[in-house]
Amino acid sequence: MKLKSTLIVLSLITAPAFASDQLVSKTREQVRAELAQAMQSGDMLASGESGLTLKQLNPGAYPATASAQAAKSREQVRAELEQAIRTGDILVGGESGAKLNEVMPDRYPVVANASSKTRAQVKSELARAIREGEIVSVGEDARKLNEIYPDRYQAARHAAVAATSGEASQAPRF
Structure with missing residues (x-):
């Protein structure tokens, strides 16, 4: 062998x-x-x-290569481990791949994620995506609606281009 x-x-x-x-x-x-x-x-x-x-x-x-050797000191690694234990940023045993702070969120401090967009911005982006057919269709092919039905969303695309160029009066309406 x-x-x-x-x-x-x-x-x-x-x-x-x-x-x-x-x-x-x-x-x-x-x-x-x-x-x-x-x-x-x-x-x-x-x-x-x-x-x-x-x-x-x-x-x-086998001997460790130069790229595999850690550039951090022992104290730095211990500090990172203690921080991960405090915040629950350690994988749970098993095959799930979940972290402790995801499985038991009440035991760990909440990490606040600051949103970069306002609610109004998100709503306007959603309305534009619906209008232009940028929404993924239901099914297994994962195509967008404007890819499946290009004739339905062609007028919306022309209207959006006309609105940005100042030719809104010439744009087709639907």
Whole structure:
């Protein structure tokens, strides 16, 4: 099995060399060196259908790369963890992907989200979207109404263009 996975990785490493238009190809020793480096660093694909590298499956068995090393101090990480615990910004156990402050909102302080638009602005945007057919239709295709019924919303589009250009008297009415 290891021979099979080694041959697969070797073929994946050498495939770009054959596919490229470069005049210089890698020698057998260079390919072997790259393979040895990939095996040592854990950059080889693991067996199975996961598509993960050996380093991703077992990160403790391989040395950490410079990009994977944290630039934060231990105290900074602890402070971030304490903040996340206080605010409930930690994932709940299981497969839901929900955070503690979403599952039990009464135990954590409410985070206020400031709205950037007023109610009147939102209402006017909704009215424009309805008028121009920018509303997603009901169904599985996720097309907008103006894509499904272009003839119904063509007049509205012309009216909107005419209103912005000052030619409202020439615009078709419906």
